[in-house]
Amino acid sequence: MLSPDKVVLPREGDEFARLSRTRSRIAVALSLMMIAMYFGFMAMFAFAKPTMGTILVPGLSLCILLGAGVIVGSFLLCLVYVVWANRFYDPAVRRIMS
Amino acid sequence: MQAANNPLAITFFFVFMSLTLGITYWAAKRTRTTEQFFAAGGQITAWQNGWALAGDFLSAAALLGIAGIITSNGFDGLIYSIGFLVGWPIISFLIVEPLRNLGKFTFADVVAYRLRQRPVRMAAAIGTLTVILLYLIAQMVATGSLIKLLFGLPYTVSVVVVGTAMLTYVIFGGMLATTWVQVIKAVLLSLGGLVLALLVLAHFDMNPLNLFSAAAEKYGTRVLQPGVKVAGSGWDSISLGVGLMFGTAALPHILMRAFTVPDVKEARMSILYATGIIGSFHLLVFVIGFGAMVLVGPEVVTKAGGGGNMAAPLLALTVGGNGFFGFICAVAFATMLAVVAGLTLSGVATVCHDLWVNVVRGGDAPEREQLIVARIATVAIAVLAVFLGIVFEGQNVAFMAGLAFAVAAAANFPALLLSITWKRFTTAGAVASILVGTVSSLLLICLSPTVQVDVLGKSLAAVSQAWWFVPMKNPALICMPLSFLVAVAVSLVTEETGAESSFREMRRRIMFGAARETVAAE
Numbered sequence: 111m112l113s114p115d116k117v118v119l120p121r122e123g124d125e126f127a128r129l130s131r132t133r134s135r136i137a138v139a140l141s142l143m144m145i146a147m148y149f150g151f152m153a154m155f156a157f158a159k160p161t162m163g164t165i166l167v168p169g170l171s172l173c174i175l176l177g178a179g180v181i182v183g184s185f186l187l188c189l190v191y192v193v194w195a196n197r198f199y200d201p202a203v204r205r206i207m208s
Numbered sequence: 209m210q211a212a213n214n215p216l217a218i219t220f221f222f223v224f225m226s227l228t229l230g231i232t233y234w235a236a237k238r239t240r241t242t243e244q245f246f247a248a249g250g251q252i253t254a255w256q257n258g259w260a261l262a263g264d265f266l267s268a269a270a271l272l273g274i275a276g277i278i279t280s281n282g283f284d285g286l287i288y289s290i291g292f293l294v295g296w297p298i299i300s301f302l303i304v305e306p307l308r309n310l311g312k313f314t315f316a317d318v319v320a321y322r323l324r325q326r327p328v329r330m331a332a333a334i335g336t337l338t339v340i341l342l343y344l345i346a347q348m349v350a351t352g353s354l355i356k357l358l359f360g361l362p363y364t365v366s367v368v369v370v371g372t373a374m375l376t377y378v379i380f381g382g383m384l385a386t387t388w389v390q391v392i393k394a395v396l397l398s399l400g401g402l403v404l405a406l407l408v409l410a411h412f413d414m415n416p417l418n419l420f421s422a423a424a425e426k427y428g429t430r431v432l433q434p435g436v437k438v439a440g441s442g443w444d445s446i447s448l449g450v451g452l453m454f455g456t457a458a459l460p461h462i463l464m465r466a467f468t469v470p471d472v473k474e475a476r477m478s479i480l481y482a483t484g485i486i487g488s489f490h491l492l493v494f495v496i497g498f499g500a501m502v503l504v505g506p507e508v509v510t511k512a513g514g515g516g517n518m519a520a521p522l523l524a525l526t527v528g529g530n531g532f533f534g535f536i537c538a539v540a541f542a543t544m545l546a547v548v549a550g551l552t553l554s555g556v557a558t559v560c561h562d563l564w565v566n567v568v569r570g571g572d573a574p575e576r577e578q579l580i581v582a583r584i585a586t587v588a589i590a591v592l593a594v595f596l597g598i599v600f601e602g603q604n605v606a607f608m609a610g611l612a613f614a615v616a617a618a619a620n621f622p623a624l625l626l627s628i629t630w631k632r633f634t635t636a637g638a639v640a641s642i643l644v645g646t647v648s649s650l651l652l653i654c655l656s657p658t659v660q661v662d663v664l665g666k667s668l669a670a671v672s673q674a675w676w677f678v679p680m681k682n683p684a685l686i687c688m689p690l691s692f693l694v695a696v697a698v699s700l701v702t703e704e705t706g707a708e709s710s711f712r713e714m715r716r717r718i719m720f721g722a723a724r725e726t727v728a729a730e
Binding site for chain 2: 140153182200
């Protein structure tokens with residue numbers, strides 16, 4: 111394992127700043143989507159219990175549907191980020207480094 | 209109804225113990241450096257780490273506890289299932305890459321990166337150890353009473369057995385053995401959950417909606433609707449959500465696993481796999497909980513004792529017979545072991561790496577010495593965990609797990625996030641934020657109905673009149689913003705030029721750190 115101060119870091123250029131900004135924007139946007147999705151759900155659970163209790167079809171209430179949706183949605187958002195990072199971010203980082 | 213008279217449960221248990229001890233023996237020979245002891249030499253693959261993260265995170269509460277809450281209350285139990293997942297995307301978007309590229313063994317490496325080492329490490333150690341001890345107490349007490357219930361072993365013996373097994377894994381096998389214990393446990397738990405859910409669904413034409421309608425027919429549609437069980441007031445629910453989401457994203461033993469993989473891409477992938485595994489498991493728990501409600505019945509579950517924890521094992525007995533019941537009991541046991549081992553290892557990393565090396569020894573200590581300190585710390589934490597487990601026997605400690613999440617959200621998360629995103633963040637700001645987050649969470653919980661009513665047994669009507677009363681069961685909604693506020697305010701009134709000037713360098717390392725090995729090789 112190498113000590114941090116021996117690591118050679120590439121020079122910083124416009125491309126670095128651009129990529130850094132893009133990454134931050136995507137990370138913040140996805141985080142806000144995640145927070146909106148979950149706290150939207152929790153706010154409805156907390157303050158709109160009758161609506162959340164609506165029975166859509168026998169055996170399925172709105173809250174169960176949305177709850178499962180939050181679980182699936184969390185995974186999908188993660189997937190979106192990972193695909194973006196693997197396909198675009200990592201190659202861009204490698205390009206700047208070389 | 210005990211697994212003690214169940215030869216299959218005993219067999220499963222011994223197979224698991226021999227397998228994990230065998231792995232520990234194998235891992236011990238590969239654990240010679242601190243890098244190996246704390247991070248398995250960075251040689252764990254993304255898939256292994258994904259399963260290990262799930263093994264670290266899914267406690268017995270995930271299967272037994274939540275299934276029990278669903279069985280007796282219906283939908284409200286699902287709030288926990290959902291809440292335990294939503295922190296993972298946050299780790300993936302904001303935390304994992306800076307963490308992997310800046311850190312070595314603990315998340316304090318990241319917070320202290322630009323700041324003054326000693327004060328930040330000390331504060332971070334207080335935050336980390338508070339989280340870990342609360343979580344360990346909750347796990348040990350739950351473990352003791354569950355093993356008593358499942359296997360008929362006396363409480364003290366159960367706690368000592370768990371403490372000894374976890375000590376063996378960690379002290380000899382370090383992160384490598386702990387990882388494999390967690391992987392095996394997560395696979396067994398997922399498999400058990402999957403089979404249990406399928407066996408339930410087989411009674412309902414493989415359609416979960418038929419199961420939910422059967423529950424509604426038997427116990428009224430209220431079981432499919434939100435109730436008031438998990439949180440008293442609306443804001444209480446939001447506060448619980450804040451604690452679960454941001455607490456998950458700042459749990460020391462989870463963050464520590466980012467250092468076990470070779471690079472940042474593997475770390476990112478392992479979080480995705482973990483999210484998938486944990487999410488799928490919680491969807492299975494929907495079915496298991498309602499399955500226990502319909503096929504076993506809440507009255508039977510309550511009568512079996514253990515505060516509803518018997519729902520899943522009893523369901524296994526009903527739908528899968530004695531053998532499957534034994535399997536689920538053994539899986540529950542394995543689950544507890546894997547979680548406490550991960551918690552202990554992360555406590556040891558804090559004591560050894562943050563406190564000993566960076567505070568006492570000023571940043572450098574010989575490998576041999578570090579490993580000796582690490583092993584002494586392992587024994588100390590294991591003994592402390594067993595001791596506290598015995599002290600708290602029979603106490604209501606269920607709130608401690610939730611409190612651990614709240615402290616993580618209030619003490620660790622703000623400092624971690626600000627250290628990587630805010631240039632003006634200072635040492636004083638970080639220390640104040642961590643301390644205020646820890647102390648305010650502990651203080652508020654003591655003044656809340658959680659401790660006053662549930663633990664001390666006072667009447668809600670009486671305490672709610674007191675001037676100091678805090679009407680929230682979970683303090684995260686107050687403490688996390690407070691901690692952010694303190695961090696910003698204190699940073700603004702202090703100045704740290706060194707921290708500001710190294711900000712750009714840190715941002716570069718966050719981006720390019722992934723390639724540091726490649727660069728060095730050239």
